[in-house]
Amino acid sequence: MTEHTLTVAGVAVDTRHWIGGERVASAETFTDVSPIDGSVLGEISRGTEVEVDAAVAAAKAAFPAWAATSRAERARILHAVADGVEKRIEDLAIVETTDNGALLRSHRRGVMPRVAHNFRFFADWLLELDHEDFETRGHTNHVSWDPAGPSVLITPWNAPLMLSTWKVAPALAAGNTVVLKPAEWTPLTASLLADIAAEAGLPAGVLNIVQGYGSEIGDALTSHPDVRRISFTGSVPTAQRITQSAAVNLTPLSLELGGKSPLLVFADADLDLAVDLAVEQYDNAGQVCLAATRILVEETVAEEFTRRFAEKAAAIVQGDPRDEATDIGPNIHERQLEKIDGFVRRAVDAGARAVIGGHRGEGQYYAPTLLADVAQDSEIVQEEVFGPILTLQTFTTEDEAVQLANDTRFGLAATLATGDRERAARVTERLVAGTVWVNCFFVRDLQAPFGGSRHSGVGREGGTWSFDFYCDLKNTVTAPKGWKNHG
Ligand code: NAD
Numbered sequence: 001m002t003e004h005t006l007t008v009a010g011v012a013v014d015t016r017h018w019i020g021g022e023r024v025a026s027a028e029t030f031t032d033v034s035p036i037d038g039s040v041l042g043e044i045s046r047g048t049e050v051e052v053d054a055a056v057a058a059a060k061a062a063f064p065a066w067a068a069t070s071r072a073e074r075a076r077i078l079h080a081v082a083d084g085v086e087k088r089i090e091d092l093a094i095v096e097t098t099d100n101g102a103l104l105r106s107h108r109r110g111v112m113p114r115v116a117h118n119f120r121f122f123a124d125w126l127l128e129l130d131h132e133d134f135e136t137r138g139h140t141n142h143v144s145w146d147p148a149g150p151s152v153l154i155t156p157w158n159a160p161l162m163l164s165t166w167k168v169a170p171a172l173a174a175g176n177t178v179v180l181k182p183a184e185w186t187p188l189t190a191s192l193l194a195d196i197a198a199e200a201g202l203p204a205g206v207l208n209i210v211q212g213y214g215s216e217i218g219d220a221l222t223s224h225p226d227v228r229r230i231s232f233t234g235s236v237p238t239a240q241r242i243t244q245s246a247a248v249n250l251t252p253l254s255l256e257l258g259g260k261s262p263l264l265v266f267a268d269a270d271l272d273l274a275v276d277l278a279v280e281q282y283d284n285a286g287q288v289c290l291a292a293t294r295i296l297v298e299e300t301v302a303e304e305f306t307r308r309f310a311e312k313a314a315a316i317v318q319g320d321p322r323d324e325a326t327d328i329g330p331n332i333h334e335r336q337l338e339k340i341d342g343f344v345r346r347a348v349d350a351g352a353r354a355v356i357g358g359h360r361g362e363g364q365y366y367a368p369t370l371l372a373d374v375a376q377d378s379e380i381v382q383e384e385v386f387g388p389i390l391t392l393q394t395f396t397t398e399d400e401a402v403q404l405a406n407d408t409r410f411g412l413a414a415t416l417a418t419g420d421r422e423r424a425a426r427v428t429e430r431l432v433a434g435t436v437w438v439n440c441f442f443v444r445d446l447q448a449p450f451g452g453s454r455h456s457g458v459g460r461e462g463g464t465w466s467f468d469f470y471c472d473l474k475n476t477v478t479a480p481k482g483w484k485n486h487g
Contacts, residue, residue: 004023006032015191020058035331036098036321044211048216056226056227057226066176071127075173079123081119082123093112100159100160103328125464141477147472150179153178154233160188174467180209181209231254233289243255258412259290262296263294264417265278281293287386290413290442292414318367340386341359369389374391414437416438416439
């Protein structure tokens with residue numbers, strides 16, 4: 001144990017940055033606290049422009065060799081990283097749960113295996129990445145994906161390692177080098193990833209991690225002239241700030257932002273399925289960008305839906321996320337709880353009725369809440385809360401359902417519950433959303449395009465779309481004749 005190590009349930013985590021294959025400490029630190037019980041986990045190196053410059057310089061220096069590394073070798077190393085993640089699933093799961101309060105059982109069985117899959121998927125996709133040559137008046141067109149260069153990846157706290165590796169894996173597969181800045185509330189699993197990547201043989205400087213506050217080092221990262229790509233997941237105001245900062249160098253951006261997604265329940269739906277889908281929106285204490293937080297129900301079944309929903313939601317177990325029986329853990333931070341409560345108070349003052357919940361629980365928990373009697377133009381219907389707060393509205397026609405569903409500034413996802421295939425096709429076509437789920441929720445394949453419309457984001461990642469973003473695409477046109485020596 002050193003002054004630069006903290007331990008979580010016996011797992012040692014280095015609290016320093018990871019730059020150029022070495023641990024680097026800052027003079028200043030910030031305190032990392034567990035949302036489970038408010039306990040202090042440790043002091044984390046707090047980055048400044050100095051560490052940002054060092055990390056970008058390391059990424060720049062490592063880029064030519066990594067870009068020139070064969071696809072097969074890059075894929076081999078990424079698979080080795082996946083092996084390392086799989087070996088440490090238990091460590092990663094308990095550290096992540098302690099740091100962000102999401103369920104240990106989900107981290108163990110779903111999230112961390114998925115982290116490994118992020119590396120395997122993009123390693124395999126890289127080996128298949130191709131575009132068939134085509135001809136123009138006898139000339140051959142050949143499309144290639146050239147690695148773009150050092151990439152800055154900035155991620156939020158609600159699914160820290162999952163969202164970080166969803167960017168790190170394709171960026172590295174593409175041949176780019178990376179500077180990752182994890183969220184300040186949840187820096188720990190990124191540090192473990194550095195250990196895993198080093199052990200897997202990822203060359204020094206290919207992955208760099210700078211910890212710290214976005215408000216302090218964000219501009220230095222996003223306006224850096226040597227950075228060729230910025231991929232960001234987080235809130236709309238931060239994305240607007242990053243867009244301005246990146247404009248100086250016209251650095252291409254991928255922005256995955258917030259949402260206020262609808263769940264449309266038609267009278268022809270399997271109502272039990274619809275209720276299950278609705279209750280699922282409380283997962284991760286509502287701290288899910290894709291959550292369908294606006295429940296829109298056809299009027300004829302609204303009463304029955306609401307009755308069954310309240311019954312099912314009453315069985316939700318809220319508590320310690322390390323406990324197998326728990327369904328919902330704490331919210332991330334006191335500041336976030338105050339924000340959530342402010343939204344609910346203002347909604348109730350404006351006439352909303354809490355069908356369930358509507359208040360804080362003990363400690364850092366908020367009672368799962370369903371608010372009815374809400375106006376379409378009200379704050380609670382229009383703005384992302386990022387907590388266990390759902391709203392309930394009714395509609396009488398398909399047109400009205402679509403109109404309500406599309407009537408926010410967001411467009412991340414939408415979920416439909418209907419027993420009618422033709423209706424599903426008609427409605428889906430009219431919805432503004434990056435992802436639509438029909439009679440299901442949260443089924444995500446890495447080869448699918450992922451992203452949001454309007455204020456939910458800019459661009460798409462996933463499968464080939466990720467390589468399109470992280471690379472400079474090149475088309476080479478070769479004349480049919482003209483080789484001097486070879487005919
Ligand atoms: P946030 O925007 O406050 O912070 C996200 C990251 O940006 C953090 O690492 C933070 O340090 C950094 N940051 C802050 N200011 C910065 C600046 N000026 N320059 C550069 N970086 C800066 O968001 P949050 O509260 O951590 O995350 C919640 C938000 O993320 C919600 O809106 C949620 O919907 C969204 N989200 C979106 C997706 C998606 O895929 N669309 C997934 C998860 C979360």
